[in-house]
Amino acid sequence: MAQDEKAKEPTVTFQAKAGFPSDPKPMEVHAGVGDIKPWDADSWAQFEQMGKPRPRSEAPLKATGQAKYTFDLKLPGMLHGRMIGAEVAAGEILSIDTSKAEALPGVKAVWTADSRVVRFAGQDVAAVAAVSPDVARDAARLVKVTYKERPFAHELRAAMKPDAPLVYDLDKSPAGPNVPRKGNVVGPTGGGRGSRGDAEKGFAEAEVVHEGTYYCPVHTHSPLETHGVVASWEGDQLTVHASTQGIFAVREGIAEALGVDRKNVRVLCEHMGGGFGSKLGPSASGSAFAMVACRLARKAGAPVKLMLDRRQEHLCTGNAPSALMTVKVGAKKDGTITAVHYKSWGSAGVAGGAGTAGPVGALHGKNPNLKVEGYDVYTNAGPAAPLRAPGHSQGAYGIESAVDELADKLGLDPLEVRKKNEASPVRLAQYDIGAREIGWARRNRKAGDPSTGGFAPAKGAKKRGLGMANGNWYVFASESTGAQVKVHRDGSVEVICGYQDIGTGSRTAIAAVGAEELGVETSAITMRIGDTQFPEGPASGGSVTINSVAPAVRLAANQARTKLFELAAPLLGVKPEELDAANGKIFVAKDKTKSVTFKQAAAKMSGETIDCTAKRPKQYETFRGDLAGTQFAEVEVDTETGEVRVVKMVSVNDCGFPANPLTAESQVIGAMIQGASWALLEDRTLDRNVGTMVNPNLEWYKILAPADMFEAKSILTPLANLGNNTSTAGIGEPPIVPTLAVIANAVFNAIGVRVRDLPITPDKVLAALGEAKRRA
Numbered sequence: 078m079a080q081d082e083k084a085k086e087p088t089v090t091f092q093a094k095a096g097f098p099s100d101p102k103p104m105e106v107h108a109g110v111g112d113i114k115p116w117d118a119d120s121w122a123q124f125e126q127m128g129k130p131r132p133r134s135e136a137p138l139k140a141t142g143q144a145k146y147t148f149d150l151k152l153p154g155m156l157h158g159r160m161i162g163a164e165v166a167a168g169e170i171l172s173i174d175t176s177k178a179e180a181l182p183g184v185k186a187v188w189t190a191d192s193r194v195v196r197f198a199g200q201d202v203a204a205v206a207a208v209s210p211d212v213a214r215d216a217a218r219l220v221k222v223t224y225k226e227r228p229f230a231h232e233l234r235a236a237m238k239p240d241a242p243l244v245y246d247l248d249k250s251p252a253g254p255n256v257p258r259k260g261n262v263v264g265p266t267g268g269g270r271g272s273r274g275d276a277e278k279g280f281a282e283a284e285v286v287h288e289g290t291y292y293c294p295v296h297t298h299s300p301l302e303t304h305g306v307v308a309s310w311e312g313d314q315l316t317v318h319a320s321t322q323g324i325f326a327v328r329e330g331i332a333e334a335l336g337v338d339r340k341n342v343r344v345l346c347e348h349m350g351g352g353f354g355s356k357l358g359p360s361a362s363g364s365a366f367a368m369v370a371c372r373l374a375r376k377a378g379a380p381v382k383l384m385l386d387r388r389q390e391h392l393c394t395g396n397a398p399s400a401l402m403t404v405k406v407g408a409k410k411d412g413t414i415t416a417v418h419y420k421s422w423g424s425a426g427v428a429g430g431a432g433t434a435g436p437v438g439a440l441h442g443k444n445p446n447l448k449v450e451g452y453d454v455y456t457n458a459g460p461a462a463p464l465r466a467p468g469h470s471q472g473a474y475g476i477e478s479a480v481d482e483l484a485d486k487l488g489l490d491p492l493e494v495r496k497k498n499e500a501s502p503v504r505l506a507q508y509d510i511g512a513r514e515i516g517w518a519r520r521n522r523k524a525g526d527p528s529t530g531g532f533a534p535a536k537g538a539k540k541r542g543l544g545m546a547n548g549n550w551y552v553f554a555s556e557s558t559g560a561q562v563k564v565h566r567d568g569s570v571e572v573i574c575g576y577q578d579i580g581t582g583s584r585t586a587i588a589a590v591g592a593e594e595l596g597v598e599t600s601a602i603t604m605r606i607g608d609t610q611f612p613e614g615p616a617s618g619g620s621v622t623i624n625s626v627a628p629a630v631r632l633a634a635n636q637a638r639t640k641l642f643e644l645a646a647p648l649l650g651v652k653p654e655e656l657d658a659a660n661g662k663i664f665v666a667k668d669k670t671k672s673v674t675f676k677q678a679a680a681k682m683s684g685e686t687i688d689c690t691a692k693r694p695k696q697y698e699t700f701r702g703d704l705a706g707t708q709f710a711e712v713e714v715d716t717e718t719g720e721v722r723v724v725k726m727v728s729v730n731d732c733g734f735p736a737n738p739l740t741a742e743s744q745v746i747g748a749m750i751q752g753a754s755w756a757l758l759e760d761r762t763l764d765r766n767v768g769t770m771v772n773p774n775l776e777w778y779k780i781l782a783p784a785d786m787f788e789a790k791s792i793l794t795p796l797a798n799l800g801n802n803t804s805t806a807g808i809g810e811p812p813i814v815p816t817l818a819v820i821a822n823a824v825f826n827a828i829g830v831r832v833r834d835l836p837i838t839p840d841k842v843l844a845a846l847g848e849a850k851r852r853a
């Protein structure tokens with residue numbers, strides 16, 4: 078909606094207190110008509126349900142294996158589907174012969190793709206449905222596909238070469254004819270958006286300049302549960318169980334692709350095993366498997382379960398783009414940054430959207446001069462998908478490595494350089510908290526020289542170091558979110574919303590919001606989610622879930638509370654306006670001894686339920702439009718083997734008011750693990766000779782394992798951000814933004830040489846150390 082249109086919407090005005098509860102600032106906020114005063118800085122100390130750490134309510138189900146994931150579902154007469162992907166990286170499909178597969182006993186349906194052009198290995202070619210996974214696998218092998226192969230570009234730097242084979246003909250650029258294109262390189266994308274001031278002038282004012290090139294490989298999402306659906310038809314009614322981050326997106330996409338009415342499609346997701354951005358769409362970024370499963374089910378007249386295997390998951394369900402970043406930073410001798418020139422090339426495979434500049438504009442906010450250039454490079458690889466703060470981990474790795482190198486060049490503490498250029502009051506408050514927790518004073522004053530640091534003497538050839546870096550994210554929300562609160566005559570409460578818990582424990586966080594408003598225990602609320610028959614919920618991406626759902630739930634709960642007060646008031650001989658609620662009681666605000674229980678009030682209702690539905694009101698002005706975070710790491714590097722071990726990480730983050738700090742912190746810890754894994758191990762590698770992935774499993778595509786675990790500490794800095802009536806904001810993405818840079822900077826502090834090419838594997842560490850020795 079245009080800004081002026083938004084301004085014309087009728088609003089209500091509230092005077093509230095914004096910022097840290099210990100340092101509240103008066104602020105006027107304008108909310109949509111019908112909304113209520115936001116929980117503000119004064120609310121934090123008064124909360125009884127919000128902000129209290131609680132184990133997720135579904136934990137016992139998950140721990141005992143009773144929680145049913147899509148992967149676990151078994152329907153009567155269910156068939157097993159299997160996708161068949163292209164075995165070549167580029168070319169044309171000359172023929173697909175499914176006759177042998179169809180003739181195999183137990184095969185019930187076959188599907189073949191319309192497209193004959195292959196642009197990546199793993200692209201959808203055909204699919205089968207059969208009575209068992211084994212028969213489906215056998216049938217898949219019997220599908221005979223012949224190709225006319227073409228040369229391909231397997232990787233970012235190879236694809237940038239002027240003579241590289243074209244992934245798309247020049248007139249078939251997915252970015253459209255208006256974006257400049259040279260070979261496989263498209264851009265500048267976004268027309269240099271994010272630039273400010275005059276970089277040339279800023280560099281002229283600089284007393285020292287650092288320029289470095291940093292590379293970050295493609296990272297795959299690798300969720301525990303692969304993509305998949307179970308599709309079943311009853312007449313023209315289609316039910317789809319999906320492992321998804323967005324049940325409504327699945328419904329939309331499937332209804333559109335199949336040409337059926339969306340009201341005839343029901344999508345369910347009770348529990349799901351992670352997506353990290355790859356499960357936001359109706360199917361997957363590089364495969365239409367969900368629609369294929371629905372078609373196979375219709376054709377076979379039986380339910381079809383179609384889960385991708387781990388290899389397919391790596392090839393066609395998305396990945397985080399690689400990034401090659403050239404970063405130039407100029408500063409005064411005291412560390413004041415005067416200019417940044419940030420140039421980035423990234424590959425999202427056959428797709429676009431490899432931009433990484435988000436953090437570059439947001440961090441070092443006092444720097445007046447910034448020039449940003451970004452390019453997408455096509456490669457013959459599966460299309461990228463959003464991955465946990467898309468592009469931001471890569472971008473923060475580039476800019477925060479460069480600023481770290483600049484600080485080293487100036488002989489300054491990198492933390493002091495950050496403080497000097499910091500524009501966010503939130504991050505300024507976070508720095509010392511993180512520094513204290515990691516023991517920042519122990520860092521090697523001279524990188525690689527333990528005699529200048531405060532670490533306990535290391536054993537043998539091991540060296541320790543400390544690094545830090547910052548991240549940013551945004552306060553996004555989905556304003557089409559609705560929620561329903563039902564209070565039953567027996568006093569039981571249901572909160573109902575068509576969003577899905579992607580593994581974050583959001584049920585318990587949302588329940589705390591409803592419980593706080595109603596004055597009941599969080600555990601007394603039954604959460605019903607993951608069904609498109611419920612009021613529409615957001616797709617869980619962009620860290621929007623709590624910021625979208627919580628305000629709708631609070632508003633619906635507030636309406637139910639008003640109705641309960643009307644029932645309780647005559648029992649207490651007061652007016653409804655004189656009442657308040659907490660701890661399962663409704664009481665007279667001025668005299669708490671006069672009370673009835675929540676249950677006593679509910680028993681007075683005339684019907685069976687009080688049933689209230691509310692839509693999320695529009696987003697208010699926020700105290701801060703960004704989500705600030707800072708991160709620290711201690712690493713140990715074995716200079717004989719080149720192995721890097723993370724000893725401890727500390728992440729200090731703002732997520733507004735954390736509804737459930739325990740599960741919020743779990744997300745922060747998960748982000749640190751995923752980021753450390755990317756920094757040290759993960760690298761989606763395509764074979765330069767044949768173009769297929771050489772490590773399409775979890776044995777050769779390494780991710781951080783329990784034995785690699787470090788001490789991970791999350792510290793949340795609660796903030797009354799006032800962006801919605803609950804002051805909540807998401808935390809799923811922000812804490813992975815700094816992590817690649819934090820690890821890289823800590824490794825540098827330990828050994829005094831920098832690896833500018835992720836992942837920081839032992840061979841690269843040894844090569845860097847060897848190179849430094851030769852130069853010394």
Ligand code: MOS
Nearest residue numbers: 354463465618619
């Ligand atoms: Mo996230 S990458 O928006 O799921």
